[in-house]
Amino acid sequence: MKTIVDYLLEWNITSKKGKVILKLKDTDPEIIDDLDFQEFSALAIVLEKGNAKFNEKENSIYNVMP
Numbered sequence: 001m002k003t004i005v006d007y008l009l010e011w012n013i014t015s016k017k018g019k020v021i022l023k024l025k026d027t028d029p030e031i032i033d034d035l036d037f038q039e040f041s042a043l044a045i046v047l048e049k050g051n052a053k054f055n056e057k058e059n060s061i062y063n064v065m066p
Helices: 037-048
Strands: 001-012 017-024 029-036 052-055 058-065
Touching: 001 037, 017 037, 029 037, 037 058
Parallel strands: none
Antiparallel strands: 001 017, 001 052, 017 029, 052 058
16 A cells, blocks of 8 residues: 555536546555546545555555554
8 A cells, every 4th residue: 555645636617527636655646537526525535534545456545543
């Protein structure tokens, strides 16, 4: 799993599609795009809690206890 150090949320009002760019520790950013509102909102909720990790094998984001 890779540590998420920062992220950018982008929502396109016209297309009603979202994009999340994850800045990961010691590696290139991960871009998750073409998200509908429900997917975009779910990711935003998980990310706002902080201490998140990205598992690229499962394509999942987890919150971890500090």
